[in-house]
Amino acid sequence: MRTAVPRILAIIVLAILFIVTIYQVDWPNGAMDDTTNEDVGQTLFGTSNDVGYGLIVLLIGLLLLVALLGGVFLAKEEKE
Amino acid sequence: MIPIEYWLVFSSLLFAIGAYGVMSKKNAIVVLMSIEIMLNAANINFVAFSSYHTTLHGVAEASGQVFALFSIAIAAAEVAVGLGIILAVYRRYQTIDVDKINILRW
Numbered sequence: 196m197r198t199a200v201p202r203i204l205a206i207i208v209l210a211i212l213f214i215v216t217i218y219q220v221d222w223p224n225g226a227m228d229d230t231t232n233e234d235v236g237q238t239l240f241g242t243s244n245d246v247g248y249g250l251i252v253l254l255i256g257l258l259l260l261v262a263l264l265g266g267v268f269l270a271k272e273e274k275e
Numbered sequence: 276m277i278p279i280e281y282w283l284v285f286s287s288l289l290f291a292i293g294a295y296g297v298m299s300k301k302n303a304i305v306v307l308m309s310i311e312i313m314l315n316a317a318n319i320n321f322v323a324f325s326s327y328h329t330t331l332h333g334v335a336e337a338s339g340q341v342f343a344l345f346s347i348a349i350a351a352a353e354v355a356v357g358l359g360i361i362l363a364v365y366r367r368y369q370t371i372d373v374d375k376i377n378i379l380r381w
Contacts, residue, residue: 198314199299206295213287217280227277228329238337239344244280248341255348269359273366 282323290316303361303371307354314350318343 241247289312296309325339364378365371 198293202295206291206298209294210288211293213291214284217287219281222279225279225327225330226280227282227323228281228336230326230329230340230381234335234337235340235344238341243360248345251345255345259348259352262355265357266359269356 279323279327282319286316286319289313289319301372302372303364303373303376304358306373307357307361311350311354314346318346321346353363 237247238250239247240249278330286355293311293313293316296312300306300309315380321343323339325337325342329335329337349359361371364376368376370376370380
């Protein structure tokens with residue numbers, strides 16, 4: 196039976212390291228912005244002056260299709 | 276409004292929980308779920324820094340949110356392939372214990 200104590204300690208040390216690092220940074224004053232769905236859509240598909248990420252959306256769709264086909268191929272039953 | 280430090284601390288804790296799951300759990304599906312938790316921590320960082328950047332510079336853009344969307348899509352693809360691999364391994368070896376699966380060892 197493996198003991199979990201060293202791993203838990205390592206993770207706690209990692210989390211403390213992250214938190215100390217975050218609080219050592221002198222963040223400029225500024226609260227979080229309210230981003231709307233319209234902003235996301237305009238960044239994603241572009242405005243009249245901007246191109247956006249439309250091509251990448253297409254490529255991500257292709258990647259999802261390939262992953263779907265790969266998942267089906269990996270999961271199907273092997274014929275004897 | 277919530278300061279950015281809180282989001283970063285939340286994301287760090289989420290990442291640490293995911294890293295603990297990857298390091299300590301033996302079930303491959305639990306490991307996959309832990310990897311997803313770590314990816315979600317990265318997505319929270321994307322969105323938090325994007326909102327913070329928008330506030331600081333006054334430019335209304337949402338690149339971080341868009342990259343988080345891409346990351347979610349890629350995570351979905353990864354889960355599809357990962358679950359397929361786990362299924363194939365289980366059919367062949369009757370186990371998904373990552374300590375017992377050593378077929379990639381050379």
